Amino acid sequence: MNLTPWFKKIIKYLSIVVAVLCFSLFLSFVIEKFADIKDTFSGITTLVAIVVTFFIYEEQRKKENEVKIEQKNKENEVKIEQKNKNHMSAAKLVVMQIDHADSVIKLAKRDNKISITLPKFIGESEWDKNKHILVDRLDSTEMEIINTYFVACEQLEETRKITVNLQAEQLNAKARSIQHQLAEEIVRAQIDCNEYSQVDEINDILNKDVIPFSNRLDFLYKNQSFGEYEPQYFHNIFTQILNQKNIEIKGTAPYSKLRNIAGMG
Structure with a gap:
């Protein structure tokens, strides 16, 4: 003491x-x-x-x-500092997600399609998670512009998911079809064979009937012209969203303000 x-x-x-x-x-x-x-x-x-x-x-x-006032001022300073840190962290996460989405959008525009190899446009929306933190740093117009951008990104991502799922279903369907038809052709080609058939006889049948049939299947299913089915409405939705002005957010005042809040210049 x-x-x-x-x-x-x-x-x-x-x-x-x-x-x-x-x-x-x-x-x-x-x-x-x-x-x-x-x-x-x-x-x-x-x-x-x-x-x-x-x-x-x-x-x-x-x-x-005076002591109470000083203590209260210190508490307010701590609260303000913590609030600024929260603003900075929230804005940084939103900016990083915008930068990623923008890079994917540029890839899609370059290829003019959504392919199975295209990365996700957006995962869990950082904007939806953090906009309540940033609401007192952005005006209503800025909030609306950013929100509209993320809605467009979510629409693109939903279209990408449907496209990927459709392509996966087509691939599985092709594999099942090839295996089924090839098995049927092998059974048909060897229907006259029995336990007394020589190996050379079986090979002759395979070389004459089965292998050419397998090659024809490969040509039909692997050839791009006979390949994947892409519904036109996917392309229409994709083109419609990409042609919207609100998909271009980088370089706008709201984007620059987010970078300033995040301390990213």
Whole structure:
């Protein structure tokens, strides 16, 4: 336990008491000497003590208020600093997702299609997760522009998912069809074979019928002209979204403001 502050307070108050007594004694002496009034020491001491106590109380209250104000200011500074950090982190996540989506959009525009190798336009929307944090840093117009951009990205991603799923279904269907037809052709080609058939006879049948049939299947299913079915409405949706002006957000005022909030310049 640190006794030094308490010791200093005791010395301080004792000094005040001594000062009050000395001042009261002096004032009483002056009054008795020049005004010829006796027994004034007690009254003067009480009056001076009351006045001194009042001033001490006011001074103490003032210091306590100053301490409280200073503490509150520090708490506000901490809150503001934490809020700014939250703004910075939220804006940085949104900017990074915009940059990624923009790079994927450029790839799609270059190929003029959504292919199975195209990366995701957007995952879980960082804008949806963080816009409540940024709402007091962006005006309503800026919020609307950014929100519209993310809606367009989500539409593109949904179209990409449907395209990928369709291509996967087509690939599985091709594989099943090839295996089924090839098995049927092998059975048909070897229908006249039995346990007495020679290996050379079986190989001749395979080389004459089965292998050419397998090659024809490869040509039909691997050839791009006979390959994948791409519904026209996928292309229409893709083109419609990409031609919207709101898909171009980089270089706009809202995007620049997000970068400033994120501390990214």
